[in-house]
Amino acid sequence: MLTYAVPTTLGPVIGAEQGHVRAFKGVPFAMARRFAKATPPLAWTEPCRCTDYGPYAPQPGHLDQPEESCLSLNIWTPVGADRPLPVLFFIHGGAFVTGGGADYDGTFLAAHGPAVIVTINYRLGPLGFLQLHRHGLSEADNLAISDALAALDWVHANIANFGGDPDKVTLSGQSAGASMVIALATLPQARGKFTRALALSAPGRNIMSADHADHIARRVLAELEIEQDPSAIASVPLPNLFAAVERVGRSIADETEAGTVFGPVLDGSVIPREPRDVFADGTLRDVELWLGSCREEMVMFLKSTPPAAMIRTTERNLRVAFGDAGWERLLACYRGSVRPDEDPYEALLSDAFWHRPMADLARSHAEAGGAVWLSRFDHRPALEPFLSQGPTHGADNACLWAHLPDFIDRPILKRKGGPMTPADIDVAARFQTSLLRFVTSGMPDVAEAWPRFELHKQSLAIFGQPFHVVPLNEGARARLWAELSA
Template identity: 75%
Template sequence: MLTSAVPTTSGPVIGLAQNGVRAFKGVPFAASRRFAKATAPRPWMEPRHCTDYGAYAPQPGHLDGAQENACLTLNIFAPDGVDRPLPVLFFIHGGAFVTGGGADYDGAFLAARGPAIIVTINYRLGPLGFLQLHRHGGALAEANNLAVSDVLAALDWTRVNIANFGGDPDALTLSGQSAGASLVIALASLPQARGKFSRVLALSAPGRNIMSAERADEVARRVLAELRVERNADAIATLPLPQLFAAMDSVGRKLADETSSGTVFGPVLDGADIAREPREVIADGHLRHVPLWLGSCRDEMTMFLKSTPPAAMIRATERQVRADLGDPGWERLLACYRATARADEDPYEALLSDAFWHRPMTDLARDQSAAGGAVWLSRFDHRPTLEPFLSQGPTHGADNACLWAHLPDFIDRPILRRAGGPMTPDDIAVAERLQASVLRFVATGAPDTADVWPRFERGTERLAIFAAPSHLARANEGERFRQWAELCKGGRLNETNETLLASR
């Protein structure tokens, strides 16, 4: 049934009420022109029916009929009958900065279980959100970090309006997965976002979160050349979307073959919107008063190894480790992983997963803890009985499938065209634990009691393992840790390779 109208700064909205949850879908939080900063949406006077997801952000596989000027929408899931302001989970989707959208994340189950307010958003993807063209001036003068500005606009809209839906704007958790986690970490470090969130949850963030301005300029130059508009860059603002995305695909493949990177997109250290590396900001203690949860999946790299051809990040990560530690260091590590591999483990994949995902997240946790901040570290080791995880194990996105499940079923993801399905008892047990921890973190700033899951701190370095059964481990134990520590001589790898943004 339809809900009563809820006022917003843009105009009143009507949603759908079902099973004790009100869902407001496709609510415009901003409007956009191609390669320009988002602006406030055109206001409306009559109640707007927000009962279905809005237009997807243009992306491969969803370009026909794309509405690029109307894709900046969000979705709100709010429990009925709660007489107090509820904490808010503000979620930024992943998808390698080129795919995905809020429609893949139905937050009704989490909202009811919380109770909590769940907000999922769209932002501009691919060239429309990440192509850095501002140095060319004219119609392109605003084209830098547009996706970051989109997410900031969604956050601002939520802060101003969420109380009307029953949410507490002062208890907002900034959260995301994969590319969305990269945006979360970048956003959390910005002065312009300070005070607009109270906690941070980042799942499967790549090891490096920011692209250099020089790298972004090179990508832009290559795209303009591919489109043959180098001498009239403004023309890119009117090209058909299929032509623009085809050029980006071509440039991406060439970069993967011709450079040590392969990364095309990501937030950019442009000196304006993003002036400092997020890791420096965290190490300096600017987030010490913000609880932080960092998570990853055990076999992150399996999905990328099994892609056809294997993702460019595979080759680039190996090249980076070899460059940092030398060929003998690489061979020593690989020998260690082979000697310590589980029966079902690919040692090469495990080494790359540690280099690209797990070790950088652990380093970030160390920075936050050393600065005096509260931080929790987790790893998801459960294999959901849902493809691609059933055949690939707890690879990239396995935790996401369980977090958004509507127990006892996994949900459909229409944008990625992945079907859901029934869960096993182990799936349900692990998903219940993960969801309870997330909702507790959103409500209290801690995912569990200190005796069950203590903070990550130097020395003990506790790591929560989500599995059947879940348990605690230590991030600084084992032969693999010892080999890395000796090879790195107590320091970090030289994380200059921009490939560390190429996540899904």
């Protein structure tokens, strides 16, 4: 194995050369004590060997991972580039509780860009999202967001040494990672450190209120029976802490409007403003934005055991917004316009929780003068769970990170890869090409093939066979939503 050393602001790191790409894995960008803000690790003088992934952030199934040293990132950079390359900075998903950068091997994307690919770890579950500032236990709010900011700062300061252009960074993420991208993009601390943003399958609610977050914290403290001594949570064994969070999560879904346990929090300090308001007021009009989702997002959550809490909360919130009569009209409309292979209940919930909020954000950005592209992934990958569930949550992500002609293994999620069908290769190649064009130029395709989203012409790109573009705001469903929302 050929190795290669690169200087950084903390000390030299050694990566491995794999064909036409050099990989640097497990590069430490910060360290953190429990419920404390991340700080730079101690600098080193001897080269730090970064040829294997660093520890995962503690999470269910991996609670033996070290807390303080989980903040690392991974870099893939092409060999022999003759110019600074655009950078894809990717934040993984996993319901804010699971996942890690090790599930996303950027070798293929780096080589085919060419581009520099970065994936990061951030603290998960209660370690990254439990808001304890009102109990005097946390040095900072939104610790996971602060972790991502620290990683972005590191990239801005160091990526040029790896062949990347610090002035051409694309923030990207999927699912929970997409929520973090939307929040991160609006922060004053991130200004000037990225130029465009890609959010795949961002949940409808991208931000949590401080009161709801405090309610969750109080419930967790009560579950652990330490309400009278909140400081004791700093020494609670991780299995006990995560088990308490799981119990609170099961009970909270039917008690609150949000129904969620974790996510970025509108705390007034780390996140001072509602992110959608920042997009709407034109602050980010110079940021190119791509928003994507999968056609049948909710199938995976409907088929989970028990069905995910978002199913109940989405229906309940629609009934509150439009009344029982409005809900019944929506459901009747979806049943009356159903595709042969479509579940109308799932399609309604997917639109309400995923597709419509993404379209609303696209409208806000476009109205403020920003360039935005909207897409939907309609292809069913020949890989479980998509083979049996269709183009559900994560189908686009599986194709985005594929090493054509194969899907990659996802070691943290314990999902095996495998060979792709010709259809998989065709759709994945188009999706990857669009991403790399976006990272390089700020446009995922030429305007004739995929027009940007405009208020007068709301274009929706469909990644399927064939790739095509349709108007978003046509049909009986769109008309009824408009009528009910008026």
